[in-house]
Amino acid sequence: MHRRAFTGSLLSVLATAPAFAQSGSAPTIPEDALIQPVVLAEILKAGNPPPLLQVGFSVMYSEAHIPGSIYAGPTGTPAGIEKLKAAVRNFDKAKPVVIYCGCCPWVRCPNVAGAYRTLTGLGFAQVQVLFIADNFGADWADKGYPTAHG
Amino acid sequence: MAERLVILLLFLFVLPASVSPVRAASAPAPVMVGSPAPAFIRPDLGGKPVSLKSFSGKVVLVDFWASWCAPCIIAMPELIGLQKKHAGKLQIIGISMDESAADAKAVAGRFAFNYPLLMGDAKFGHLYGGILGMPSAFLIGRDGRIVKILRGEAKPGELDRAIQSALGS
Numbered sequence: 001m002h003r004r005a006f007t008g009s010l011l012s013v014l015a016t017a018p019a020f021a022q023s024g025s026a027p028t029i030p031e032d033a034l035i036q037p038v039v040l041a042e043i044l045k046a047g048n049p050p051p052l053l054q055v056g057f058s059v060m061y062s063e064a065h066i067p068g069s070i071y072a073g074p075t076g077t078p079a080g081i082e083k084l085k086a087a088v089r090n091f092d093k094a095k096p097v098v099i100y101c102g103c104c105p106w107v108r109c110p111n112v113a114g115a116y117r118t119l120t121g122l123g124f125a126q127v128q129v130l131f132i133a134d135n136f137g138a139d140w141a142d143k144g145y146p147t148a149h150g
Numbered sequence: 151m152a153e154r155l156v157i158l159l160l161f162l163f164v165l166p167a168s169v170s171p172v173r174a175a176s177a178p179a180p181v182m183v184g185s186p187a188p189a190f191i192r193p194d195l196g197g198k199p200v201s202l203k204s205f206s207g208k209v210v211l212v213d214f215w216a217s218w219c220a221p222c223i224i225a226m227p228e229l230i231g232l233q234k235k236h237a238g239k240l241q242i243i244g245i246s247m248d249e250s251a252a253d254a255k256a257v258a259g260r261f262a263f264n265y266p267l268l269m270g271d272a273k274f275g276h277l278y279g280g281i282l283g284m285p286s287a288f289l290i291g292r293d294g295r296i297v298k299i300l301r302g303e304a305k306p307g308e309l310d311r312a313i314q315s316a317l318g319s
Contacts, residue, residue, distance in 0.1 A: 057218065059247050062272035063178075064282050076218060104284055105302060108220045134302055135283020149177055149276075 026109040026129075029116050034131040035098060040066075041145040049098075050128075051091060055084060055115040056101035064141055066100065067148040073101070076110035081118050088119065096126040102136025181279030183299060187212070187290040188277045194266040195251060195258055202290075205241040209316045210290040211309075212278070214245045214270065217253040219284040221303040226261050232310060233265045239317055245270040247281060291316050 043049050044066070052069035054061050061071045072087035074080040091097060097119065101111040112129050119127045132139045141147045181188065187210070191201040202210065213229060215222035233242045242265040246254035251269050258267055275281035278288060289298040289312050298312045 057216070057247070058249055059216075059270075059272050059275070060282070063275045063280055074218065102283060103216075104219050104221065110218050110220070137280065137282025138301065141280070141282050147177075 026106050026112045028113055029129050033116065033127060033129055035128040036131055037139050037143065037145060040098065040130055041143075044146055050096040050126075051088075051098070053084065053087060053097065053099045053115070054101070055080070055099050055111045056103045056109075057111075060101075060103055060136065062150060064136060064147050064149055066140070067146050069100070073115070074111050075115035075118065080111070081114060084115055084118055085122070088122070088124070091124070093123045094125055096128055097124055098128045098130060100130035100132060100136075102130075102132040102140065104135060106131065106133050178276035178278075178280040181288070181296065181299075183296050185296055187288065187294055187296050190274070190277065192268045192270075192274075194268050195246075195255055198266075200243065200266045200268055202243070205243075206294060207292055208239060208241045209236075209292060209313060211240065211242045211313065212245060212288045212290065213242060214247055214275070214278070214281045214284055214286045216247045216284055217257045218248070222285045223257065225285060225304065225309075226257075226263075228309065230261060230264055232313060235310075236313060236317065240313055241265065243268065245274060247271070247275065247284065289313065289316055 040049075049068065052066050053072045054065050054069045055073040055075040057074050058071060061073075065071070070087055072080070072084040075084050088097065099112060099115045099119070101109050101115075103109060103111065109132075116127055116129055187202060189202050191199055191203075194200050202212075211229075211232075213222075215226075217223070229242055229244075233240060244263070244265060244267040246257075246267060247270045248254045254267060254269060270281075278286075283301065285300070285303060287300040287304075287309075288296055289300070291297040297316050300309070300312070
């Protein structure tokens with residue numbers, strides 16, 4: 001009885017965030033598609049990085065993002081998926097592309113899984129997803145990696 | 151000539167600021183434990199102005215949330231319970247970082263909120279040192295200084311313990 005009540009209230013709580021239902025889950029992204037922040041930071045430092053796409057929320061992008069990254073989200077919503085498709089229209093599908101969000105802890109991210117599925121579905125052969133364990137602040141900005149604002 | 155100059159200045163300085171109030175182009179000043187809580191006055195979702203200063207003397211929890219942040223939504227019943235438990239001594243203020251007030255209002259309609267909900271944006275986030283992930287919350291002591299910054303999902307009982315500690319100090 002208690003379990004049923006708990007499940008009911010949890011479902012009710014989750015129903016308040018429509019993005020969750022259509023997002024999938026970040027942990028479903030294959031491990032070999034993940035790129036660690038320290039590795040991406042080194043690539044940025046070396047210059048000539050692959051295209052970078054922030055697929056999360058525009059407020060978060062305005063606050064802070066990886067320099068040179070394009071905003072294309074939020075991909076937890078159908079409108080965000082369309083924005084992503086438009087953003088990559090002229091990209092070379094054979095070359096690497098990096099996506100990231102960092103709004104929330106990895107297991108709760110409503111955006112990256114949908115973005116990954118969309119890009120691989122479009123035929124992109126080298127989609128890499130920045131693994132942000134907790135959030136963009138803790139796992140990127142606070143570590144001193146390059147960050148742009150606005 | 152002077153008229154053209156005025157129009158030019160208007161386009162260069164006044165209009166950009168008025169049409170894009172949510173963008174914050176420079177790195178925010180850090181907000182740390184012990185520093186005074188940044189003051190704000192903003193309307194709640196019903197249009198009523200809410201000022202941090204008006205809660206002076208109380209412990210205040212400024213909770214940044216969004217409709218797309220699962221842990222934020224899951225924590226809401228606990229926050230409502232804490233506001234009830236510490237009524238008169240604690241004031242929770244929820245700051246929605248949603249892009250549209252409609253998304254925040256949809257969540258507001260699902261819970262019996264007993265504390266005000268305001269709309270935030272990148273500028274508001276910068277005021278609090280940058281909200282680069284959620285959940286994020288700032289606990290403010292009775293003296294108006296930040297006593298604890300909570301980032302990420304709180305452990306069971308963590309918020310209540312922090313609030314009780316702030317109330318006792």
